[in-house]
Amino acid sequence: MRYSRLFGRTAKTAPHDADSANARLLAQGGFVDQLMAGVYTFLPLGLRVLHKVKNIIREEMNAVGGQEILMPAILPKEPWEKTGRWSDPGPEVMFQFKGRGGADMGLGWTHEEIVTPLAKQFIRSYKDLPFSVYQIQDKFRNEPRAKSGLLRGREFSMKDMYSFHKDEADLVQYYDKVRDAYLRVFERCGLHALVVEASGGAFSKYSHEFQTLTDSGEDIVYYCGKCEYAQNREISEYKAGDTCPKCGGTMKEGKAIEIGNIFKLMTRFSAAFDVGYTDADGAKKPVLMGCYGIGPSRVVGTVAEIHHDEKGLIWPKSVAPFQVHLVMLTAKEETATAKVRETAYRLEQELESAGIEVLFDDREEVRAGEKFADADLIGNPLRLVVSEKTLAQSSVEWKPRMSSEAALVPLAEVVAKCREFLAA
């Protein structure tokens, strides 16, 4: 991608009302644009990050047998009345309105009411179980208070998966499998998550939240510094300094951002929609369900919140908008500039041919300082500079975003070194 043609630009100053780090940096770097409170447009840079996060989630959900579907966002009232959620929580959470002819409908804020009757159509026998389906879709919640940039929006991206089982043992086994898949998702996105016990509602003792420790979090968790056993403050009877009940380590208190949540729904929804199956013994039995959520847009916000410095974002390689930020610095003399230009454009092509994603700052009228500032703000993992200075040594300057040291790398070795760096 040529920087000169990139839609969306960096800004020298941050929006005055962007107080959280993720809102400030993502807006200033040209990743997102705020339309209203809790509602954002993803610009090309931000969308690339969001896509990478979603694709990591897809890979891991597919790996545990999830099958991707896409349910509608506009939903009819009727199934919500069956579970009582049309009126409670009702419009407090769900955007509700009338269609033509006065039909009540609303925007999806979760999809148990849709996926359960859907699954019912395909479940007859124990032979049809288990299975799980998921979707990645925008959810709508009428938040009383949207806040903190991408961390708590009124429209936000969500991956919601639902699993269906013949008995509790099968549900529990799958639930644990998804928990491990979730940890892989977050690690791959550059986030370390604690598996935190949280309120399970009426149908199981606990649900599990995936919480990333950071001072900008809005949840309080108690966790063991040694084995990472953790509980949300909402249910916890521990306090900082207590002995961990699992390993004898010491419990600590920390602020955290919730980036995922998994529930054993048991028969909460299958009962409401009368979803059962015929077992091997010929008896009709209720189906058990689990549900599993991750907010990809919130993950993007959380990564920004955690991985940055005073100059800008520092994306993990796995989710960076581009892998390499190539900067071309023109020279005083046109003959030298011509050589720089020729080398930089050729390097862009060589990198792309090698399958490396390049953001090429090809602007000619822009000074070096501004280009470096933009590179730091956008935060791609590796910056390469081609200039008269580097070409004097047949080299390009090599500087990882997370490092303060720059080095010269011979032109002939750059592509191979990039491959190596990105694979590490």
Add this chain to the structure above:
RNA sequence: CGGGGCGUAGCACAGCGGUAGUGCGCUCGGUUCGGGACCGAGAGGCCGCAGGUUCGAUCCCUGUCGCCCCGACCA
């Protein structure tokens, strides 16, 4: 929904009861050229919206809408 803050040029801000300014950005010309340079010339405003007070309101008052923060809330 309670409390607080803020709405003035694309962005960040200043200002004042007498009809609007600075910096950045943008356009043109010139000098610069490895960490957001400099000089000169320009373009760009329903001072969030509505009502009130006043001879006169961007400024004072009331209401309203919007954004941000704290709290409540967060299957």
